[in-house]
Amino acid sequence: MFLIEKIKKFIFSILVITAILTWTAVYYAEAGNKALKVVFFDIGQGDSIFVETPSGHQVLIDGGPSSTVLSKLGRELAFYDRDLDMIILTHPDSDHLNGIVEVLERYNVDLILWTGIEHTTIAYQEFKNLINQKNIKTKIAMSGQIIELGQAVFYILWPSDNLENRTSYNINSTSIVAQLVYGESEFLFMGDAESRIETELIASDFGNLQSDVLKVGHHGSKTSTSLEFLKTIRPKASVISCGLKNKYKHPHENTLQNLQSINTKVFRTDLNGDVKMISNGENIHIKTGK
Ligand SMILES: [Zn+2]
CATH class of the missing domain: 1.20.5 (Single alpha-helices involved in coiled-coils or other helix-helix interfaces)
Incomplete structure (x- = not known):
């Protein structure tokens, strides 16, 4: 009894x-x-951006240079949530890749969008091993692809060719460039793409580049963010992801001047901490950690 x-x-x-x-x-x-959430993580010198669509799809764009991304993700996801719908690796430099390796070891990931470009680092080999071990679905990114996540849509704008198993003298400019659109809100994620790519994007016929929010290319380096490009994008807000007092001295003064001259509101992860944006499809509400 x-x-x-x-x-x-x-x-x-x-x-x-x-x-x-x-x-x-x-x-x-x-x-x-109710809303699209985009969080630019303050993960030091690198890039890592979390996206949650109104339909609940969760996407991580790059993972930053270290395991810092794990605590950042932990704050955005419910405590029992160990699944991500998609990871986008813009390019395999360590300041974008290393955190992804940590995430793959701990989370279930439905799809990895990457370029498949050759790059000889231990972390990249680990990344590829994890994909094989865990049998994760992958997709080679190319311009023209459209990824629908409920009402939010990713438009892939770069690279223009299939880069799988190819080598490049400039890995930054192999970066996946993607525009996320929800209702009337557009976010343009540049990875580390440089001005040559910006010029190609302007010249190409990929549709409307104009975006409310620009994730500035290459951490605000002077190799990106030409004035011509900014005049095409006309972002209301621009985000620079860089580490406090980083050794590259990102962002560059020229980039800051270009941004200032088009009157966009500039957010910097080194000074503002995490930059969280919530869009209801019309307006974007912005909150900073610092
Ligand atoms: Zn970078």
Whole structure:
């Protein structure tokens, strides 16, 4: 009898916990229905951006230089959530890749969008090994691709060719460039693409480049963010992802001047901390960590 009571209590506890988890999941799904969330993580010298679409799809664009991304992700995801719908590796430099290796070791990832470019580093080999071990679906990014995540859509604008197993003398300019559109809000993610690519994008016929938010290319280096490009994009807000007092001295004074001259509001992860943007499809609300 005593044992039966114990079993009954145990089953009841399980039911209560299940109900709480279900309702938490419902709450998160409903909260997700209302808005697009884009968080530019302050992860030091590098890039890492988290996107949650109104349909609840979760995407990580780059992982930054270290395991710092894990605590950042932990703050954005529910405690039981160990799944990401997509990871975009813009290019395999360590300040974009290293954190992704940490994430792949701990999270289930449905799809990795990458260029497949050759690059000889240990971290990149680890990344490829993890893809094989965990049997993760991959897709080679090329301009013209459209990835629909509910009402939010990624338009892939660069690279223009299939770079799988190819080598490049300038790995930055193999970066995946993508525009995320939800309603009337557009976010343009440049990776580390340089001005040559900006010129190609302007000249190409990929559609409307104009975007409300620009993730400035290559951490604000002077090799990116030409005035001509900025006049095409006309961003209301621009985000520079760089480390505090980084050794490259990013962002460059020229880039800051270019941004100032088009009157865009500049956010810097080194000075502002995490930069969180919430769009309802019309307006974008911006919150900074510092
Ligand atoms: Zn970089």
